[in-house]
Amino acid sequence: MPPVQIAEGIHWVGAVDWNIRFFHGPAYSTHRGTTYNAYLIIDEKIALVDTVFRPFTKELIANISALVDPGKIEDIVVNHIEPDHSGALPEIIKLCPDAKIYCTQKAKEGLIKHYGLECDFQVVKTGDELNLGKRSIKFLEAPMLHWPDSMFSYIEKEQLLMPNDAFGQHLASSFLFDDQVDEHEVMDEAAKYYANILYPFSPLVLKKLEEVQKLGLKIKIIAPSHGIIWRKNPEKIIQAYLKWAKGEADNKAVIVYDTMWESTEKMAKAILNGIVAEGAEAKLYKLSVTDRNDIIKEVLNCKAIVVGSSTINNDILPVMAPFLDDLKGLKPKNKIGAAFGSFGWGGGAVKTIEEKLSSAGVNLIMEGLQVRWVPTEEEISRCYEYGRQIGQKIKEHK
Ligand code: FEO
Numbered sequence: 001m002p003p004v005q006i007a008e009g010i011h012w013v014g015a016v017d018w019n020i021r022f023f024h025g026p027a028y029s030t031h032r033g034t035t036y037n038a039y040l041i042i043d044e045k046i047a048l049v050d051t052v053f054r055p056f057t058k059e060l061i062a063n064i065s066a067l068v069d070p071g072k073i074e075d076i077v078v079n080h081i082e083p084d085h086s087g088a089l090p091e092i093i094k095l096c097p098d099a100k101i102y103c104t105q106k107a108k109e110g111l112i113k114h115y116g117l118e119c120d121f122q123v124v125k126t127g128d129e130l131n132l133g134k135r136s137i138k139f140l141e142a143p144m145l146h147w148p149d150s151m152f153s154y155i156e157k158e159q160l161l162m163p164n165d166a167f168g169q170h171l172a173s174s175f176l177f178d179d180q181v182d183e184h185e186v187m188d189e190a191a192k193y194y195a196n197i198l199y200p201f202s203p204l205v206l207k208k209l210e211e212v213q214k215l216g217l218k219i220k221i222i223a224p225s226h227g228i229i230w231r232k233n234p235e236k237i238i239q240a241y242l243k244w245a246k247g248e249a250d251n252k253a254v255i256v257y258d259t260m261w262e263s264t265e266k267m268a269k270a271i272l273n274g275i276v277a278e279g280a281e282a283k284l285y286k287l288s289v290t291d292r293n294d295i296i297k298e299v300l301n302c303k304a305i306v307v308g309s310s311t312i313n314n315d316i317l318p319v320m321a322p323f324l325d326d327l328k329g330l331k332p333k334n335k336i337g338a339a340f341g342s343f344g345w346g347g348g349a350v351k352t353i354e355e356k357l358s359s360a361g362v363n364l365i366m367e368g369l370q371v372r373w374v375p376t377e378e379e380i381s382r383c384y385e386y387g388r389q390i391g392q393k394i395k396e397h398k
Contacts, residue, residue: 127140201387258288
């Protein structure tokens with residue numbers, strides 16, 4: 001895609017990756033592709049903010065070249081060293097070998113380790129500024145949002161925040177702005193991004209948003225490093241981040257299960273009916289036929305996580321493990337939960353689920369529910385009542 005002006009003198013020069021379907025190796029499904037956003041600022045000096053994933057280097061160079069001679073770039077800002085943003089840097093620096101690289105100390109260390117770069121590194125801290133002529137770029141360190149090296153860049157003149165991964169979405173689009181695309185699609189991908197990448201850092205997200213407020217940074221445009229640029233309503237994504245970081249959620253349960261011979265599935269559906277009877281919403285996901293990252297996105301906006309598995313070899317079905325292990329790493333905030341499942345002789349799945357939910361910080365509100373072999377009508381009624389009790393707890397949970 002050719003360059004797009006996002007404000008006078010500031011241009012998107014990144015790349016659209018329509019075909020990527022997994023990100024972070026196999027860890028994150030990207031059904032809608034992604035973009036690698038880089039920004040060129042043409043002032044008295046010329047600066048590039050971030051680059052792109054290495055396979056898209058030619059596109060970045062073509063976009064820059066359509067506007068200026070890349071050799072005239074004097075300053076390169078590296079907000080984050082992950083290869084999807086720094087991969088093209090070694091080639092770019094060959095075109096402007098005297099350019100200074102502005103980044104955090106951790107980023108400098110990371111760039112040297114990743115690429116063996118020997119450049120004119122200018123290590124910056126929060127409050128430092130790079131003057132380009134008519135405007136300056138102000139830097140704001142943002143460690144662990146989501147890597148130790150991360151930082152935000154801000155331009156007061158345009159009230160433009162470039163926060164790299166924060167506020168981003170894995171969404172390929174021929175349009176670049178929030179007023180040009182389907183709002184539901186953008187928020188859906190923003191939620192998936194937050195849940196699968198930023199969730200464990202929620203306390204830091206809250207602190208950073210407070211810091212931005214205290215610094216009095218006025219924000220008219222948020223230009224992240226992935227997906228759509230927020231110019232119509234940047235407050236929408238800021239408020240969503242506040243909600244997610246605080247662990248606020250809807251009166252909703254996500255029921256995640258898998259089943260050998262449909263007994264656990266019968267339990268899951270009866271529990272769902274009980275939850276719904278109490279006026280709470282419930283969504284049912286069979287893990288073996290559902291994308292794990294999509295379920296984690298749903299977890300973001302639910303109060304209760306209810307997990308069920310048949311027992312095999314005194315433990316959970318193997319398909320359950322990646323989801324439960326992901327939860328442990330992501331540390332979902334302020335969730336209640338419960339476990340259920342059928343077994344033939346010894347049992348064991350419910351115990352494992354409870355242990356794994358607890359280690360993910362989920363507050364278990366009910367004793368696990370187990371049924372031997374196929375649930376009888378009476379046992380289905382117990383599952384329904386179990387669901388009703390979960391529904392009541394959901395409504396009480398703040
Ligand atoms: Fe988009 Fe942390 O890289």
